[in-house]
Amino acid sequence: xxxxxxxxxxxxxxxxxxxxxxxxxxxxxxxxxxxxxxxxxxxxxxxxxxxxxxxxxxxxxxxxxxxxxxxxxxxxxxxxxxxxxxxxxxxxxxxxxxxxxxxxxxxxxxxxxx
Amino acid sequence: xxxxxxxxxxxxxxxxxxxxxxxxxxxxxxxxxxxxxxxxxxxxxxxxxxxxxxxxxxxxxxxxxxxxxxxxxxxxxxxxxxxxxxxxxxxxxxxxxxxxxxxxxxxxxxxxx
Numbered sequence: 358x359x360x361x362x363x364x365x366x367x368x369x370x371x372x373x374x375x376x377x378x379x380x381x382x383x384x385x386x387x388x389x390x391x392x393x394x395x396x397x398x399x400x401x402x403x404x405x406x407x408x409x410x411x412x413x414x415x416x417x418x419x420x421x422x423x424x425x426x427x428x429x430x431x432x433x434x435x436x437x438x439x440x441x442x443x444x445x446x447x448x449x450x451x452x453x454x455x456x457x458x459x460x461x462x463x464x465x466x467x468x469x470x471x
Numbered sequence: 472x473x474x475x476x477x478x479x480x481x482x483x484x485x486x487x488x489x490x491x492x493x494x495x496x497x498x499x500x501x502x503x504x505x506x507x508x509x510x511x512x513x514x515x516x517x518x519x520x521x522x523x524x525x526x527x528x529x530x531x532x533x534x535x536x537x538x539x540x541x542x543x544x545x546x547x548x549x550x551x552x553x554x555x556x557x558x559x560x561x562x563x564x565x566x567x568x569x570x571x572x573x574x575x576x577x578x579x580x581x582x583x584x
Contacts, residue, residue: 358530389569391572391573393575400575400578401514401575446513451570452569457519459514459569462513
């Protein structure tokens with residue numbers, strides 16, 4: 358099955374700086390790569406996703422890049438703000454073969470230092 | 472709009488006891504999922520359903536059973552709870568297969584002593 362590795366497990370950045378979280382996946386058939394943000398005591402919430410026919414996607418301060426050859430995708434957050442502090446999860450899945458759900462990375466705790 | 476609602480939010484069980492976690496969604500979604508979240512492990516899929524009356528095993532199904540008698544509800548059962556089942560459980564739903572956005576509930580924190 359799919360295996361998703363996520364790094365780093367903890368990331369501390371100064372407010373206003375950029376943050377980058379990286380993930381790799383193992384199943385070359387995976388074609389959907391969402392990123393979820395989880396605030397303390399809440400369920401994960403989708404912040405951005407990318408499909409395998411796209412190399413990059415941007416939404417205001419958040420961007421995701423995908424390298425299918427290397428099986429690697431990354432989340433970029435620019436001009437970080439205190440409200441960006443949370444745990445971020447990358448995930449991967451594939452279409453077809455039934456709705457097998459998402460395979461998640463282990464998460465990155467992003468800390469924004471004032 | 473409630474989205475995905477999980478009941479209860481917290482529960483403490485003794486080893487060997489049984490319980491059922493309820494998930495309800497009001498978005499008319501076909502697909503529903505149960506995940507467990509453990510420290511340092513991310514979220515792992517327990518069971519899922521692709522429609523009313525259907526269920527299927529995920530990555531970590533042992534010790535759990537599920538039922539989807541109504542489209543809006545997905546129940547997760549623990550027949551004989553074990554300390555290894557101490558975890559935070561999340562239900563999610565989506566309009567299509569795993570390549571569409573999943574909406575998560577607030578979670579149920581379960582402790583088995």
